Amino acid sequence: MNPYEYVPADDPLFGAVRIELDHEAGTLGVSGDGLPPVEIRRAPHTVPESHVPIGMRDPEHLTLFLGGAEETLRPSKGFLTRRSYRVEVVSGARQCHYLLVPDSLGTSRLLRDERLLGVFTSSGDGRVSADWEAPGVSEGAPDPYDASVGYGLAAAFGTGAEPMWQLTLNAALDLWP
Numbered sequence: 001m002n003p004y005e006y007v008p009a010d011d012p013l014f015g016a017v018r019i020e021l022d023h024e025a026g027t028l029g030v031s032g033d034g035l036p037p038v039e040i041r042r043a044p045h046t047v048p049e050s051h052v053p054i055g056m057r058d059p060e061h062l063t064l065f066l067g068g069a070e071e072t073l074r075p076s077k078g079f080l081t082r083r084s085y086r087v088e089v090v091s092g093a094r095q096c097h098y099l100l101v102p103d104s105l106g107t108s109r110l111l112r113d114e115r116l117l118g119v120f121t122s123s124g125d126g127r128v129s130a131d132w133e134a135p136g137v138s139e140g141a142p143d144p145y146d147a148s149v150g151y152g153l154a155a156a157f158g159t160g161a162e163p164m165w166q167l168t169l170n171a172a173l174d175l176w177p
Contacts (some may be wrong), residue, residue: 036067124158
């Protein structure tokens with residue numbers, strides 16, 4: 001895979017969101033006017049997995065920076081259930097918890113402290129779109145920090161997952177001689 005810089009996503013609340021993904025180098029950058037920058041890096045000299053845009057899901061080999069501060073990134077292994085493809089971020093700077101979890105074959109929900117913020121779509125090639133749940137100025141409405149986290153996680157790990165029965169069938173077929 002080659003490094004990609006895409007035409008910015010046109011977010012309905014936050015305007016142009018720029019995404020730069022380099023699968024081979026294991027780097028992802030997200031930026032935009034008024035958005036805190038996001039950077040996710042895979043550790044040097046790790047072999048990338050082809051099915052993950054950033055190249056791996058092992059938290060030991062991934063680093064996340066949000067607005068310049070290092071935050072805790074915990075992607076799950078991804079195996080037999082949609083929930084096993086979730087990605088968590090614990091933000092010390094904002095004192096909150098984010099969760100990106102698949103809810104269909106192609107989409108994932110972004111939650112902050114268990115409150116739904118929006119639904120993201122990404123095929124894993126660096127192109128991402130968001131459908132925000134509660135636009136507006138009310139407390140708990142998505143803010144620029146939320147947008148940065150959502151776009152970063154969706155671009156780095158992709159969105160969606162197959163249903164459990166399909167994942168189980170695929171795993172069983174992989175074991176078949």
